[in-house]
Amino acid sequence: MTTEFPKNFLWGGATAANQLEGGYQEGGRGLSIADALPGGPDRFKIVQQPDFDWTIDETRYRYPNHLGIDHFHHFREDIALFAEMGFKCYRFSISWSRIFPQGDETEPNEAGLQFYDAVIAECLKYQIEPVITISHYEMPLNLAKKYGGWKNKALIKFYQLFAETVLTRYHQQVKYWLTFNEINSAAHFPVMGQGLVPANGANDQRNIFQAWHNQFVSSALAVKIGHQLDPNLQIGCMILYATSYGYDSNPVNQLATLQQNQDFNFFCGDVQVRGQYPAYTKRLLAEYNLKFSDLDWTDEELALLKAYPVDYIGFSYYMSTTIEVTQQDHASANGNLVGGVKNHFLKASDWGWQIDPTGLRIALNQLYDRYKKPLFVVENGLGAVDQPDAQMQIHDDYRIDYLQAHIKAMAGAIDDGVNLMGYTPWGCIDLVSASTGQMSKRYGFIYVDLDDAGQGTLKRYPKQSFYWYQKVIQSNGQNC
Ligand code: BG6
DSSP: OOOOOOOOOOEEEOOOOHHHHHTTTTTTTTGGGGGGGSSSSTTTHHHTTTTTTOOOOOOOOOGGGTTOOHHHHHHHHHHHHHHHHHHHHEEEOHHHHHHHHSSOOSSSOHHHHHHHHHHHHHHHHOEEEEEEEEEEOOOBBBHTTTOOGSTTTTTHHHHHHOOOOHHHHTTOOEEEEEEEEGGGGTTTTTHHHOOOOOTTTTTHHHHHHHHHHHHHHHHHHHHHHHHHHHHOOEEEEEEEOOEEEEEOOHHHHHOOOHHIIIIIIIIIHHHHHHHSSOOOOHHHHHHHOOOOOGGGOOOHHHHHHOOOOOEEEEEEOOOEEEEOOOOOOOOOOOTTOOOOOOOOOOOOBOOOOOOHHHHHHHHHHHHHHHHOEEEEEEEEOBOOOOOOTTTOOOOOOOHHHHHHHHHHHHHHHHHOOEEEEEEEOOTTTTTOOTTTTOSSSOOSSSEEOOOOTTSOOOOEEEOOOHHHHHHHHHTTSSOO
């Protein structure tokens, strides 16, 4: 490769507490909404039923997030493996209910904080920079049940205390932060990001917008608190980005693509990066028969958004999508809560996510042109079934192909002039899938012996991609 990646490029990997930690009732941790999500490909269908009320019923379902991959008891071993790969950074999230078990306490749970003291110390032992997501697809279950999730403004002060607690505790060791994971995903599926299911208001779009607003304010407060502690902290937003193509040159499809970009890819970032609601908010609200006055947005809150924009844009990129609105008969595309129609130029993963490295180069250019702030690809990867051989070796050349093509696309964007800070492929160690609760949908460089029924030794095995990524990092992307 001829491209020079920046000297301090943050090569690493990403995980989320609810998908790998386990230890769900240890160290005083309270239940989180992720603990109430059943395992299996029907997970999203189940939570969309009108009677789903977050009751955990182990006679009916398995709850894979309870065990995760038991990182709670294996984190030293796991971080040692990340260090062996040469990680410069490790993105992980803090389980909110480990710190505030019910979410509405006024004092944090010291045992929970001590767990992250240990995780951070372990990273620093190997000169791995922690990158912390304050809230990744979970909140204390009590906040969803008692307060109705993020649509309730009471959550702003609960999140503020949570963010203040962890920022205060860790700001001297941790420079990079993200306020909310994939904040825009609520457009299609608000259960994980906003704690909203039909029973507590997910079908009323007003609640989704109100929840977003409450999160935008909370994100601004986190930036305010973080910068007061240390102006050098880098606090980012995190967007689920799916590059969108018009299906054909029909202007109607092109307009729909522009609007898809605004409504899905840009709306949350526009507020969090530019500090104000974009002009097209009027149209977007009108699509749901809403207007500004239907929502509770105070002048004081709008001033906070303006005063405390994020420092950088973190985003996940797995796939692109294609927009066709002229009612022709097309196969629909699956995946990553995005939808759209099938793009015949692209292959898809076993879960129907359309693989499109060029789309990443386009995404990087689109985001950088728009915001002119540093970008960080904080998730990317291929969910695939891995088959270990008799020696427990995993020959995952398909994963290497996927990641290699995406790294080349990043190199292309760097050549285009994009300021890219780093790359943390998703699920650097196999973990529970967010959308399906499966273990068999694996992303890792490290195989974890655990199956969809929760059976296995939990032993860790480096895959072929582990050694490949080690070389990529060692050569700062040259040896890709
Ligand atoms: C992102 C999420 O949407 O994609 C992760 O931030 C998630 O939490 C990842 O795990 C991959 O999705 P899935 O459904 O394959 O686990």
